[in-house]
Amino acid sequence: MNYLKALLPSLILVVAIVSLNTQFGTIPPIGKLVDPESGFWANAEIDLPESNELALEGFDGNASVYFDERRVPHIFAENEYDLYFAQGYVVARDRLFQMELQTLDASGRLAEKIGERALSRDKTTRRRGMPYGAEKALETMKQDPKTWEIVNAYADGVNAYLSSLEPKNYPLEYKILDFEPEEWTPIKTAHLLKNMTRTLAGGNNDDRTSNTMEYFGADFIEKFFEAKPELNDPIIPSSKEWDFERIPVEAPDTLFKPASAVELGEYERPEGVGSNNWAVSGSKTKSGYPILANDPHLSLTLPSIWYEVQLHAPGINTYGVTLQGTPGIVIGFNENIAWGVTNVGTDVMDWYEIKFKDETQKEYWHDGKWKPTTMRIEAIKVKDRETVLDTVIYTHHGPVTKVESNINEEQKPVYHALRWIAHEASNDIRAFYGLNRSENYDDYVEALSHYVAPAQNFVFASNEGDIALWVNGKLPNKWEYQGRTVSDGTDPLYDWQGWIPFEHNPHVKNPERGFVSSANQESAAPDYPYYLDDDFAPFERGRRINDKLAAMQDITAKDMQEMQMDSYSYYAETLLPSLLEWMDRDSLSSIDAEIFQLMEEWDYFMDGDEIAPSFFRHWSGNFYRAVFYDEYETTEATLRYPSRDRFVEIIKAEPNFKFIDDIDTDKIETRSDIVTISFHETVAELENYLGEFGDKWKWGYFIDNDIDHLASIPGLGRQNLFSSGSSEAINATRGGFGPSWRMVVELGPEVKGYGLYPGGASGNPGSPNYDFMVDPWRTGQLFELNFMKEEPKEYLYKLELK
Amino acid sequence: MILLILLIITAYLINLVLPWWGIAITGFVLGFQMKPSSGKAFGIGFLALFLLWSGQALYIHLANDGVLSTRIAEMLGAGSPILVILITGIVGGLVSGLAVLSGSLLGQSINKK
Numbered sequence: 001m002n003y004l005k006a007l008l009p010s011l012i013l014v015v016a017i018v019s020l021n022t023q024f025g026t027i028p029p030i031g032k033l034v035d036p037e038s039g040f041w042a043n044a045e046i047d048l049p050e051s052n053e054l055a056l057e058g059f060d061g062n063a064s065v066y067f068d069e070r071r072v073p074h075i076f077a078e079n080e081y082d083l084y085f086a087q088g089y090v091v092a093r094d095r096l097f098q099m100e101l102q103t104l105d106a107s108g109r110l111a112e113k114i115g116e117r118a119l120s121r122d123k124t125t126r127r128r129g130m131p132y133g134a135e136k137a138l139e140t141m142k143q144d145p146k147t148w149e150i151v152n153a154y155a156d157g158v159n160a161y162l163s164s165l166e167p168k169n170y171p172l173e174y175k176i177l178d179f180e181p182e183e184w185t186p187i188k189t190a191h192l193l194k195n196m197t198r199t200l201a202g203g204n205n206d207d208r209t210s211n212t213m214e215y216f217g218a219d220f221i222e223k224f225f226e227a228k229p230e231l232n233d234p235i236i237p238s239s240k241e242w243d244f245e246r247i248p249v250e251a252p253d254t255l256f257k258p259a260s261a262v263e264l265g266e267y268e269r270p271e272g273v274g275s276n277n278w279a280v281s282g283s284k285t286k287s288g289y290p291i292l293a294n295d296p297h298l299s300l301t302l303p304s305i306w307y308e309v310q311l312h313a314p315g316i317n318t319y320g321v322t323l324q325g326t327p328g329i330v331i332g333f334n335e336n337i338a339w340g341v342t343n344v345g346t347d348v349m350d351w352y353e354i355k356f357k358d359e360t361q362k363e364y365w366h367d368g369k370w371k372p373t374t375m376r377i378e379a380i381k382v383k384d385r386e387t388v389l390d391t392v393i394y395t396h397h398g399p400v401t402k403v404e405s406n407i408n409e410e411q412k413p414v415y416h417a418l419r420w421i422a423h424e425a426s427n428d429i430r431a432f433y434g435l436n437r438s439e440n441y442d443d444y445v446e447a448l449s450h451y452v453a454p455a456q457n458f459v460f461a462s463n464e465g466d467i468a469l470w471v472n473g474k475l476p477n478k479w480e481y482q483g484r485t486v487s488d489g490t491d492p493l494y495d496w497q498g499w500i501p502f503e504h505n506p507h508v509k510n511p512e513r514g515f516v517s518s519a520n521q522e523s524a525a526p527d528y529p530y531y532l533d534d535d536f537a538p539f540e541r542g543r544r545i546n547d548k549l550a551a552m553q554d555i556t557a558k559d560m561q562e563m564q565m566d567s568y569s570y571y572a573e574t575l576l577p578s579l580l581e582w583m584d585r586d587s588l589s590s591i592d593a594e595i596f597q598l599m600e601e602w603d604y605f606m607d608g609d610e611i612a613p614s615f616f617r618h619w620s621g622n623f624y625r626a627v628f629y630d631e632y633e634t635t636e637a638t639l640r641y642p643s644r645d646r647f648v649e650i651i652k653a654e655p656n657f658k659f660i661d662d663i664d665t666d667k668i669e670t671r672s673d674i675v676t677i678s679f680h681e682t683v684a685e686l687e688n689y690l691g692e693f694g695d696k697w698k699w700g701y702f703i704d705n706d707i708d709h710l711a712s713i714p715g716l717g718r719q720n721l722f723s724s725g726s727s728e729a730i731n732a733t734r735g736g737f738g739p740s741w742r743m744v745v746e747l748g749p750e751v752k753g754y755g756l757y758p759g760g761a762s763g764n765p766g767s768p769n770y771d772f773m774v775d776p777w778r779t780g781q782l783f784e785l786n787f788m789k790e791e792p793k794e795y796l797y798k799l800e801l802k
Numbered sequence: 803m804i805l806l807i808l809l810i811i812t813a814y815l816i817n818l819v820l821p822w823w824g825i826a827i828t829g830f831v832l833g834f835q836m837k838p839s840s841g842k843a844f845g846i847g848f849l850a851l852f853l854l855w856s857g858q859a860l861y862i863h864l865a866n867d868g869v870l871s872t873r874i875a876e877m878l879g880a881g882s883p884i885l886v887i888l889i890t891g892i893v894g895g896l897v898s899g900l901a902v903l904s905g906s907l908l909g910q911s912i913n914k915k
């Protein structure tokens with residue numbers, strides 16, 4: 001009896017220890033986590049890192065890494081192996097969790113580390129063939145000795161850091177999510193690059209366009225998706241002459257009509273992943289040398305997707321930003337050239353409706369015969385659970401996905417095969433390798449020829465005075481409008497019949513207007529001989545950039561920085577005067593009248609301190625929905641919505657556009673009715689969200705700009721950042737999306753760079769460096785980039801890798 | 803008092819080499835050896851690690867200007883970094899209190915035999 005009494009506390013003790021050492025759902029193991037020696041407290045940065053000499057096992061090279069005031073590493077090495085080894089080492093030191101999480105996500109292995117809640121995401125990742133594409137990329141990388149060397153050097157560097165790492169020094173997130181970092185291998189670099197393709201070229205409208213055609217007819221498609229707005233201003237202007245004949249492709253006589261299917265949500269194209277870049281020639285600048293600017297817009301996270309670094313070794317001295325897991329620099333400059341990227345909206349992802357012979361799915365009909373499918377078994381490990389096996393069927397198009405359909409007669413599921421650029425073998429690293437070392441235009445073009453996906457508008461400027469822009473990537477050679485609707489999986493005419501030769505990719509060098517630019521709008525004017533897509537970004541940002549650049553002279557780097565913060569809204573300029581005109585003013589109360597006057601006086605700048613932008617975006621959104629939702633949302637299919645810019649044009653030109661009427665009422669509504677109703681709705685809604693009309697309505701709050709943590713861990717992000725900008729403005733900041741890196745480079749005998757990203761070099765939330773650039777970013781400040789020609793005498797601290 | 807000081811010193815040392823639950827080992831052994839009465843055992847055990855862990859946490863909190871503790875407070879929905887420091891102390895205290903109590907009771911029951 002005594003013994004039992006004596007043992008009871010021991011039993012409770014053991015239970016307590018086990019409980020406090022175990023993760024329950026998303027609750028971290030509390031005992032382990034709060035331990036002041038090895039728990040999260042150990043991640044609190046107390047002293048600045050100190051200079052150190054590190055003797056690394058298995059490394060017989062030598063590299064010096066100097067960290068400047070912003071803790072940007074400047075790597076000096078004697079050869080390429082040492083250079084990329086050191087890059088891998090320092091990136092892992094600052095961003096280990098990020099690089100691992102991104103590759104786990106890209107390879108469909110999240111559930112293995114964080115449990116069942118990530119299983120469905122992993123399944124989707126694998127069903128779209130992400131690991132399959134990465135494996136193919138790895139094979140290509142192996143065949144290129146240069147790529148293979150640097151990818152391995154990088155991996156060795158990451159692993160050298162890992163082997164020095166004790167659990168108490170694991171990045172914070174490992175402790176919260178309770179898993180351990182694993183060895184880095186070259187395929188992870190391939191996963192990471194495929195992940196960028198998923199982010200930037202991982203959506204399409206195929207089902208939605210097919211459904212829309214079915215419901216609203218070909219005229220509607222022509223009106224909204226084929227005709228371009230009058231203010232459209234393509235990247236490669238019509239002044240460019242094309243001196244080649246296109247490679248012909250054969251198109252089918254009539255367009256395939258697929259079974260209506262419900263679009264898969266995860267393939268939607270979100271607006272917001274877009275970007276700006278431009279270069280002005282010396283004829284327009286004060287210094288007489290070109291200036292180049294770039295700000296890629298992505299989902300904003302902490303830590304930032306980018307990492308700033310300088311790489312210096314014989315044959316290379318380059319500075320810029322890179323993705324975690326990628327050796328080299330992705331956007332940047334060297335002593336001779338600068339380059340930057342924006343996304344190209346080409347259609348490189350198509351669905352094919354598949355006809356299987358029977359339920360076994362072993363054969364499918366193509367080109368007049370039954371062809372065998374292949375099977376790929378995806379084994380998805382799940383933390384604390386059994387491994388899940390998922391069989392994915394592959395046709396020659398790509399992996400097959402079952403798509404629900406509740407609208408075809410028998411409500412049978414439909415099978416779609418995915419043809420996607422991410423499934424191509426690729427060696428994109430080689431393109432960056434070349435860009436980092438380019439001395440002139442020809443080097444740049446040679447480097448670009450290695451690039452596959454995601455297709456980018458590569459802007460360029462050089463010391464020699466050249467400026468250029470290539471719309472670049474491996475682009476399928478399609479017949480007009482091929483693949484914008486669901487394709488016939490049985491007919492070879494719907495296959496991607498070949499590729500646009502690299503030299504035929506749209507490009508322009510030293511145009512007469514003295515500048516080149518891109519903002520994700522249409523790649524080239526209609527005389528470009530190939531079809532690329534019918535869905536590019538609205539004209540607004542692109543046109544604004546071109547308006548401004550055309551008007552500017554004696555340009556300085558400062559002017560370009562200011563232009564990156566420009567928040568002018570073409571959307572407001574083109575729509576608001578009409579809304580105000582159509583408004584029934586008799587219905588305005590005194591507060592309404594005050595708001596109305598504010599709108600009349602507004603200058604169309606999406607300035608955080610103004611109320612008008614909040615009201616305009618909400619009002620125009622309500623107006624758009626009032627026009628389309630009654631028709632769109634009462635159909636059973638998912639439909640494709642018209643883009644903003646074309647909508648504005650049609651609604652202004654056609655007072656009797658039949659979608660204006662609200663089909664749910666007996667009355668026939670006019671524009672004036674709909675505008676007035678939406679106005680009052682907007683006032684009521686804003687009062688509801690934000691309280692009474694007043695300062696709380698300012699756009700800076702309403703924009704709802706949050707920079708969340710990469711894994712959405714609460715507390716590790718930055719919420720409610722008062723900001724200016726909008727998706728249609730050059731400063732495309734909007735609720736968690738926006739300029740993820742701003743860079744301006746002035747070429748010349750002494751190249752000068754300016755830049756910043758919202759975050760910090762350190763990925764450690766326990767360091768003040770983690771988010772220190774968020775506020776400068778918000779207010780439009782750029783830092784002068786510390787581009788060193790030789791090893792510096794002054795620095796914050798230094799690591800000597802041996 | 804001696805027990806309190808011994809507990810703090812040994813827990814601090816063992817935590818440098820063993821994972822966090824090492825504090826239960828030193829607590830248990832000291833309880834077993836010194837056999838304080840049950841109420842005292844838990845109380846002193848709790849106080850020792852509460853002081854040690856919240857003290858360490860407070861030092862880190864101040865030296866780090868609260869950068870991390872503020873984030874963790876938000877993550878845990880704790881409202882204030884001070885609460886995070888207290889939670890740290892309480893978790894350590896509970897485990898230590900239980901450990902000293904377990905050791906002491908076991909020691910006493912063996913002695914009685």
